[in-house]
Amino acid sequence: MAYPGGAPAYDGEPVTAYISIPSTGKKVALTVNQLGEFPRLTIEPGEQVEVRLAFTSTVPGTPIALAARDGGRLSSGKVSAALPLDERREVAFGFTVSPNIGMHQISVTTPAGETKTVEFWAGPPSIRMQAAQ
Secondary structure (H helix, E strand, O other): OOOOOOOOOOOOOOEEEEEEEOOOOEEEEEEOOOOOEOOOEEEOOOOEEEEEEEEOOOOOOOEEEEEEOOOOEEOOOOOEEEEEOOOOOEEEEEEEOOOOOEEEEEEEEOOOOOEEEEEEEEOOOOHHHHHHO
């Protein structure tokens, strides 16, 4: 496949993450890269964000496994959960990062074995992140 100019070289299912960040009032829509990673977002330590993932072809009712890998909790208070896709092929949940500064990731895995990663940086942006902006 030719890229740019054509479709990205990604064989997995396209997924869009809609994330609401209360501390900034931002509501963003993100798509995964060829490695299944969403762009990293900066939030406050201890902040809760709302996440909605929209799948394009996974069948409604299919369970999606969620796991907080680096600290933080899902809205259920647990670090992992399996939530079914609704009739629109979406799953929504809250995520609260720990009070610690640093990376907080959520692994999103389908029964087909595809894994996507939602990434948050809690705390002030690092110098490396500031240079990329």
